[in-house]
Amino acid sequence: MITAHQECTVPKEVYHNGPKVKEGMQYGEYVNNQASSAPTPLSSTSDDEEEEEEDEEAGVDSSSTTSSASPLPNSYDALEGGSYPDMLSSSASSPAPDPAPEPDPIPAQVPAASQPSKMAKPFGYGYPILQPGYQNAATPLSSGGQPSSPAYSGFQQYAQYPGMNQLSASLGGLSLQSSVQPESLRPVNLTQERNILPVTPVWAPVPNLNLDLKKLNCSPDSFRCTLTNIPQTQVLLNKAKLPLGLLLHPFRDLTQLPVITSNTIVRCRSCRTYINPFVSFIDQRRWKCNLCYRVNDVPEEFMYNPLTRSYGEPHKRPEVLNSTVEFIASSDYMLRPPQPAVYLFVLDVSHNAVEAGYLTVLCQSLLENLDKLPGDSRTRIGFVTFDSTIHFYNLQEGLSQPQMLIVSDIDDVFLPTPDSLLVNLHESKELIKDLLNALPNMFTNTRETHSALGPALQAAFKLMSPTGGRVSVFQTQLPSLGAGLLQSREDPNQRSSTKVVQHLGPATDFYKKLALDCSGQQTAVDLFLLSSQYSDLSSLACMSKYSAGCIYYYPSFHCTHNPSQAEKLQKELKRYLTRKIGFEAVMRIRCTKGLSMHTFHGNFFVRSTDLLSLANINPDAGFAVQLSIEESLTDTSLVCFQTALLYTSSKGERRIRVHTLCLPVVSSLADVYAGVDVQAAICLLANMAVDRSISSSLSDARDALVNAVVDSLSAYGSTVSNLQHSGLIAPGSLKLFPLYVLALLKQKAFRTGTSTRLDDRVYAMCQIKCQPLVHLMKMVHPNLYRIDRLIDEGAIHVNDRVVPQPLLQKLSAEKLTREGAFLMDCGSDFYIWVGKNCDNSFIEEVLGYPNFASIPQKMTHLPELDTLSSERTRSFITWLRDSRPLSPVLHVVKDESPAKTEFFQHLIEDRTEAAFSYYEFLLHIQQQICK
Ligand SMILES: [Zn+2]
Structure with missing residues (x-):
């Protein structure tokens, strides 16, 4: 068995620095083509405007950027997306196996046996998330055409409605027929129309652009805006009383993704925007940036089109035909060579943990998925367990069995054999398997009830610092020893309080500080909390929030008493262990001049004003950002948003995934209302409400949610609908708004008067902050x-x-x-x-x-x-x-x-002791408006 060991000889390092094999060779043909036809100098190297850019984003100009900005950014890699070699050629080639493929993409075909039924059967496509790929952009209306399908319910349906002609004029000179009023503007009397919920899923509204732009636009599954018609001025936005912001799901699994290898990644010399479908070509040799309007040269290399193998068609390059693309980045986008994928597991083995029995599930999952962990021949793995002491495992290749090394000094944790604790997965596989088979039974007789989580995390930080990577923490109770120890702050008698909910914020800044240290060393910390007792999730969650980690919570986990939770853990671990992962990532969002971003939501650390530092990025992470309009947009009919996510794939390739979204600018309030994306708006509001709950109070957050409805409907009523109605009137686009807000008020995160454990509430808040819209909406409604x-x-x-x-x-x-x-x-x-x-x-x-x-x-x-x-x-x-x-x-x-x-x-339309029914809520809103 495993023996306690005090040996401190440092074994020599075994893993090699990965051969700099070009995974990119797969793309060789592409590269070669270009090389042979157009060996061109880079377009813009020492642009002085760029010095503010940091590391990766600096791209070609990294030489001129500050390398001091961040401790250790960099690394290469290739995303598992490395398996899209032929992507460029066409959709005909099927992508190579993806470790975390999108679930059964639905072919864009139509229902088989669908006879038109008298009941208006549900539409035959899928949920938006299941669409085959971003290329079909918007919604099932892949044609981008008018939503003529009867099944296209919700506010996309353009009903015959009078009026509404001022809409067209302002729609960026686009193609709206002025005789048609969109359903999104049909005044709906909410107090009279009892059945407002569509019987088919609500799709994202399609921005009102001309057909060509519609076809090119980014999929709403990756990128959505709360207002698909952007108000021309902040004054107009203020009048509408609606939140303006973006919802992002930047790294979601895609079945189709154009991957571009090119010596020159073409970007605006001024604002560093990546060339995209919404730039304009002034002539063959010059393009105008759609974000800052600078005119740039078209580099020689860009004149060659690898798709058509022809010369002189820069506007037909894949970068210009796709609003979601991925570039293989050069070393200019790295601050150090790409590191291997490194996974460290930090496991609670106190009595409580052993009693819950999670180790069995975890070790089994790891054994089953060991070969599917994203990575390459350099992948490293390690394990730390802890109770009142910290246990390390020497898994160095050549040992006959794993060696356990116990460190009992938790006040000053040191690493006993730093070089043999994180080992090459392939070289030490047998030892790793031995350990995983032994772990579930190693602590069965423990009487140790204490938990030195903080010191274990400090050890993990030290261990991971040279490379960065991912730390997965499994915790089953309140940490009770050493740094970061916590005390119970929950009063069970207050769980159903209608007044003050306390302790939504962290009790200590220990976990936040630790997360920031980790983030600085490109390490993300993921937390799995499996606890039936209060464990102060609001404090513990900080380790993940600020390090771009993720949080899983199993409140009543017990391996045998609660088999469905055990099964849930097992299934979620499978996804967790095998899904795509990006390391050393940063994300920057750019927008058209005049717009500015001010508040970000999600798990990350904001490195500079608008650069999000993401030690890890995973395909299930969502983000949101609030926008304001700083300068009026009178000179433009379109605005664009571009997200660039630079990351190192698990295969050691540096990549940049770029999404570009284009929206029309409007000048009238009616048009602003016509373009509301109510689901995006509600998700942004939910994020804002979480912040408000923590910074101010839950009741303030609840008031703010109610006020959002009161203000917007009141503004609509007084300025747009001049109708003399007695009821509560909303434009079609907002008809679900009060319902969704009521749903939020009854959601675990924000509800009052219903017994809610503090950790459950905090977890709901964590989910709101980091789930992509599609999943968040199911939580809400x-x-x-x-x-x-x-x-x-x-x-x-x-x-x-x-x-x-x-x-x-x-x-x-x-x-x-x-x-x-x-x-x-x-x-x-x-x-x-x-x-x-x-x-x-x-x-x-x-x-x-x-x-x-x-x-x-x-x-x-x-x-x-x-x-x-x-x-x-x-x-x-x-x-x-x-x-x-x-x-x-x-x-x-x-x-x-x-x-x-x-x-x-969950039947949120009904009355409960503590909360309004939907109808009562409407009356309440109406009263507030009339005040
Ligand atoms: Zn620009």
């Missing part, structure tokens, strides 16, 4: 479907599987007929509510029980029955589940069982 009569009509086909598409139901008990069964998708939980009088055939054929009475109180799986309805139901649930990073737990809830409380809490 779950989707409810009736599933006892699933039919194939309107179904979609995914990998030869028929996936039914039931209609969405509003979140109210009035929809729950006792004769039916309903599925609620809350993002991280699925509920199947079974009515008392539900047809026995459904109970038999789907649940596998003869009748309602025999359904068990606790049921978390659907049996695989050989019936059509079982197949349809499982197919639908699998399809929903496949599309997300967190694996939802399924709960079958019988009508009248005690477990139904959780389910009913």
Whole structure:
């Protein structure tokens, strides 16, 4: 077995500096083509305007940039995207296997058996996130055409409506027919129209651009703006009383991505914008930047088009035809050679942890996925365990078994054998496997209840500092020893307080400081909190928030008592361990002159005013940023936003992923309202409300949310709709706004009057801050479907599987007929509510029980029955589940069982003791407006 060992001889370093093999050779053809035809000097090397640029973003000009700005930026690598060798040629070539492929992309084909039904069946496409690729940009309307499809519900539907002609004039001279009023501007009397929730998913609105620009625009899955019509001035924005900001999902899994290898990455000499589809070519040799309007030269190399293998068509280069592209960056974009992928696991092995039994699940997952960890031949891995002391593991190749090294001085942690603790995954694989097989049983008899988490993190920081990488921390209780120890701050009697919710902020700055140190050394810390007791997540979460890590939370984890949580952990670990990862990343967002960014949301550290430092980037991370309009945009009809994410792939390649979004500028308030993206707006508001809750108070944040509705509807009512209505009027684009805000007020993060554990609340806030919109929306407003009569009509086909598409139901008990069964998708939980009088055939054929009475109180799986309805139901649930990073737990809830409380809490249109019904909320808003 593993022996305690005090040996301190330092074994010599075994891993090699990776051969500088060019993974890029795959792209060789492309490179060679260019090289042979156009060996061109770089366009702009010592531009004086660029000195403010830091490291990677400095790009070609890095020589002139400050290298002192950050401690250790850099490294190379190639993203797993390195497996898109032929991407450039066309969509015909299928991408090479991706370690974390997007779940079953739905081919853009139409429902098989969809006869037009009299019920307006749900649309045959998928959720936006399942679209095949960014190329089909906007929404299923890949043609970019008018949303003529009847299924295209929501505010994209352009109804026949009178008026609304001033809209066209201001739409950037674009192609709106002035005779048509968009549905987005149809005044909706909210107090009278009871069924405002569309029965099909709400898509992102398509910005009102001409067809060509629509086709080129960035997919809303990667990049969305709360207002798809940008107000010309801040004054106009202020009048609209709507939040302006961007929602980003910059590193999401893509099935298609043009990857460009080029000696010259063409960027504006002045503002460093990457050339993109929205620049204009003045002639063949000059292009005008769409962000700062500087006229730049077209470099010679750019005159050659590798796609067509022809010369003289710069406007047909892939960079100009795609609003999402990825460049292989040169050494100019590195401050040091790309480091290997390094993974360190820091594991709580106190009595509490052993009792919960998570080590079994973790070690098993690691054993299963060891070969799928993103990386190359240089990948390194290490393990640290801790209770009241810290245990290191010497896994140096050549040892007969792993050696455990115990350090008991937690006040001044040192690394016993620094060079043999993080070892080459391939060279030491057998030792690693030995350790993983032994770990779950190594501490079974421990009586050690203390947790020296802080010192363990300090050790991890030291260990990771030379290379950077990813630290995964598993913690099961409040840290009780050494630096960073915490005390319980939760008063269980206050859990359902309607007044003050305390302790939403950290108790100490230890974890934040540690995170900033880690970030400086390109190390991100991910936290897995598995605890049934209060563990002060608001303090612990700081280790991840500021180091660009992520946070997982399993509040009632127990390996055997709570098998569904164990299964959830196992599934989420699989995704976590195998998904794509980028190291040493920075992200910069640029926007057209006149606009400016002021507040960022997400997990990162802001290095300079607008450069986000991301020690790690993962495909499940979302970001948001607030915008203001500093100078009026009267001279332009279009504005653009560009995100550049520079990172090192796990294969040691330096890459830059660029997204560019183009939006029209408008000058009237009506046009501003016409372009509201209500989901983006609600997600941005949610982020702002989290900040407000922590910096001020929860009640302030709640007031701000209510005021957002009152102010915008009031502004709309007084300036746009001159209609004499007695009800509460909203433009079509905002008709879901009050509903979504009410949903937020009832969300775990912001609710009051309902018993909510402090850690649960804080976790909900963490999720709001870092989930991409598509997942956040399900948390805010779950989707409810009736599933006892699933039919194939309107179904979609995914990998030869028929996936039914039931209609969405509003979140109210009035929809729950006792004769039916309903599925609620809350993002991280699925509920199947079974009515008392539900047809026995459904109970038999789907649940596998003869009748309602025999359904068990606790049921978390659907049996695989050989019936059509079982197949349809499982197919639908699998399809929903496949599309997300967190694996939802399924709960079958019988009508009248005690477990139904959780389910009913999500019926946000209904009244609860503590909160308004939707209708009452509308009346409340109306009263506030009339005040
Ligand atoms: Zn520029």
